Amino acid sequence: MNEQLSDVLLIIGTGTMLVFGLAAFAITLIVVYRRRYAAHQTELTQLHEAHQREILQAQLETQNQTLQQVAEGLHDHVGQMLSVVWLHLNCLHADTQATPYQASVTELLTHTATLVADVRNLSKSLSTDTITRFGLRACLNLELDRINRAAGTQQAVMQVTGDAYSMGQQTETILLRMVQEALNNALKHAPGSPISLLLVYQPDELAISVVDEGPGFSMDSLQVRSLTMSGQGIDNLRRRASLLGGTCTWQAGEAHRGTKVILIIPRLNPIEDNQAKPGSKTYPSATI
Structure with a gap:
């Protein structure tokens, strides 16, 4: 048992x-x-x-x-x-x-x-040769000078904080085109409005803001625009920021509150093979 x-x-x-x-x-x-x-x-x-x-x-x-x-x-x-x-x-x-x-x-x-x-x-x-020779800041100064010359007044101003450093030729070329598009949008949608361009150089990232004092717009209104009225500016800026491993955001107010475009781009990003590293040389604004 x-x-x-x-x-x-x-x-x-x-x-x-x-x-x-x-x-x-x-x-x-x-x-x-x-x-x-x-x-x-x-x-x-x-x-x-x-x-x-x-x-x-x-x-x-x-x-x-x-x-x-x-x-x-x-x-x-x-x-x-x-x-x-x-x-x-x-x-x-x-x-x-x-x-x-x-x-x-x-x-x-x-x-x-x-x-x-x-x-x-x-x-x-x-010309891409210009940014290769003189860097982003000098090219942006040239762009603002062109805008102010056409406006006949000091419509656009730029402020730079932090120690400027090179982001690399490819990255700075893309950034220049992005800022040019943001400036053109401000000129188109806020004609005659003062425009402020702010570059903030931080150790790990570059923050760029384009601010106008125009009528502003509602982000919701963009979603309901017809095909003939819709544009590609916002999507283009977002895609290019994403290409650089960064972000592009808007602070768009309602009537008479202006628009602010904010680009945050990391110093080390996927597009640049030879990115500037901490300790790399800085450069002042050049004269073209």
Whole structure:
């Protein structure tokens, strides 16, 4: 009887151990599967982000090449032709001294000189060579000078805090195009409004703000705009900020409260192979 009881207990114990063993094995399989699935999903996400980054970078490179060609065309052809016109107007100005036409020639000469300077500055702002040579701050100064010259007043001002450092040629080129788009949006939607550009250099990131005092807008209103009325400015800025591993946000008020665009870009970001590291050199604003 005791032997039978021992056999039964042995069978029960063995069965219990097998059940626990199978349960542990199943739990282990589930845990391993979930970890591998999560790792696979993470890898797919990273591959998708890398693919999107490559597509956007290719688009930006194509855009930069196009802008570079436009800049060279402005400098080599339009700029030279305007210089010829300016020289001829100078000669005409000398020939019309003490005549009723001199005042008109003088006005044309002034406008032409302004146009020559504007084309020259526009060519520089479109050229990628300019930002490579002089850096982001100098190019933004040039952009604001172009805006103020067109407005005929000090419409746009820039303030820089912190020790400026290089973000790398590719990153600064993208940042320049982003700020140019934000400034153009401010000029379009808040014409005549004062515009403030703020650059805050922090050890690990660069914060850029573009603020206008225009009528502002509601973010909800953008979602219900028709196809013909909708734009791509906000989406373009967000995509480019994401490409740089950063963010682009809006503080958009209702009527008469203005709009603020905020770019936060990490100093070390995915787009730049040779990013500036802590301890790298800083540079002052250059004169173009």
